[in-house]
Amino acid sequence: QLQLRESGPGLVKPSQTLSLTCAISGDSVSSNSAVWHWIRQSPSRGLEWLGRIYYRSNWYYNYAVSLSSRMTINPDTSMNQFSLDLDSVTPEDTAVYFCTRGDAGSWAFGYWGQGALVTVSS
Amino acid sequence: QTVVTQEPSFSVSPGETVTLTCGLSSGSVSTIHHPSWYQQSPGQPPRTLIYTTNIRSSGVPDRFSGSIVGNKAALTITGAQADDESDYYCVLYMGSGIWVFGGGTKLTVL
Numbered sequence: 322q323l324q325l326r327e328s329g330p331g332l333v334k335p336s337q338t339l340s341l342t343c344a345i346s347g348d349s350v351s352s353n354s355a356v357w358h359w360i361r362q363s364p365s366r367g368l369e370w371l372g373r374i375y376y377r378s379n380w381y382y383n384y385a386v387s388l389s390s391r392m393t394i395n396p397d398t399s400m401n402q403f404s405l406d407l408d409s410v411t412p413e414d415t416a417v418y419f420c421t422r423g424d425a426g427s428w429a430f431g432y433w434g435q436g437a438l439v440t441v442s443s
Numbered sequence: 444q445t446v447v448t449q450e451p452s453f454s455v456s457p458g459e460t461v462t463l464t465c466g467l468s469s470g471s472v473s474t475i476h477h478p479s480w481y482q483q484s485p486g487q488p489p490r491t492l493i494y495t496t497n498i499r500s501s502g503v504p505d506r507f508s509g510s511i512v513g514n515k516a517a518l519t520i521t522g523a524q525a526d527d528e529s530d531y532y533c534v535l536y537m538g539s540g541i542w543v544f545g546g547g548t549k550l551t552v553l
Binding site: 360367369370373386428430433434435 | 477481488490494495498532539541542544545547
């Protein structure tokens, strides 16, 4: 049974870096049939796709255009997890952050973590 | 910037059929956008209902169906039930590894 669990600080100060980790159980971050995404949700912005990584003999990355200059997603094969770093945060980045898994070829987000609330405030 | 449009709210009576739509601010939605649909209850992560236009996710009742209607993706609930009252989101694949969510539809069943 696939499980995803987000973890990280619940409070980040403005201008600092938001860092979250998604721990995977029941699958491998290096799976050739999986795609791993970060998605966030806030009352003001709704659901917002942030980016994805996947492994197909090499690692591939895609980021939302509006956030690509501030965001990095990285795999950690030793811990079977992947991470999100978002630089120079503002209160607008306050949201519930979800990690998700999609099947290659499904173009969708089949499995979701429970989400982690991150508040940006001084 | 491309905006994915959904009805902000919709109301349906129990047992009736309702169709929620997912469009583009510019252009038409087609199968190349691989539309998918999600249901979300308060305090819960979204649940996948439909992917790749019309494929039901495992365990989803067959009263939920997806299609392309005109220039939009559509989610049809045939015989709405009280526990279908939720928020519904569509997401479109825009190419180049980019997805965009719609703003969601709040469905009321009464």
